[in-house]
Amino acid sequence: MHERVLTVPEEAERKNLAGFIGHALRLDESAVIRMRRRGDAHLSVWASTGFDALATRTVAGTINPDDTSAAGDQLLSAVEQATGELIDPGFAMDSAWRGALPPMDGFEHLDDVPARVLIELAQRGNALALEHGSSHGPPASLLDQDVLEVSGPSGTVGISMRVIFALTAMGFVPHAGSEAMTADIDLEQIDASELVRVRASRSWVRLDARFGSIYRHRGGSIPLMVAR
Template identity: 35%
Template structure:
């Protein structure tokens, strides 16, 4: 990708919706592309929750490997920002499925978390102790509230009225945790803080 190079408009769909939501929630959100053999390229997005979101790049938007600002992409600019990327990407393979969790359970955990956040947040925002609190234990792996919040506020769990599947698959590889939904995936590693 060339500095300042222009690309076509981002196609509509889950990819576009996730980018627009990311831009609204964090104006400094970054996107990193990882190419894969025989599969669509994967886009990783930073979040304020120290979790990465991942979604397949639409074939109509052929992006090359690199780091760009989400706002830049939505504005049609591809300005390289490699030096700003906060940490490592999760492994591309080696994840083992731990269990499937009903989307209703994740949605309820998010609602409970929002109630606690409203009651205990101060000038600096949500307390880190709330974000780091384990709210789900899947086959011995702890899922903290920050991952649930990321899935919730970025729209990874379809609404109850939707006909889309709401099941959430939780997988692990080493220190990395992956939560897959029909919309996108969330990755988190407690031992490898991203921000």
């Protein structure tokens, strides 16, 4: 057995993991995937989205060491080719991970937002990006703009276009049909009752959708201090 080993017993969970890594690689072909044990039978997988926001999904399985990073392309190949539960994640890429992970707890539930509202905002933002963007992508002024405010007992937080774009790009909102989630998807393909939960702590804002979560540091960019 390899010293570094990823264990994912169920084939469905291996497909779940592969889907997450695939979305991350479409955003960044050199994406680094961080895996951290979560309890006795689950692990959380993390990726940077390129929007100054982190994406995460929980998978049934374990990782040894308890917190390790791997190259996304190598990890995806290993997961897709796996015929059993034991997977070699490849060379350690811990030094390539930039930024701290958010804490596991300390988040207050503010409100639930219809997924259609968020995808519609992504569509509007995409149209503006096409109109005002350049070869370098959407203008920072558009990405940094708060396009939604969500209030709870302890206050109000703004949701920036960066978070909306990250949620859409990672395909975290379920929809009818077999095509990949894009910003121009027909809103009718998203169930009107599908909700995205908004939570916040003093330092982070968090959107929890059915297929994963997006985190963004409330100070803007992700802090560089690495917390393990």
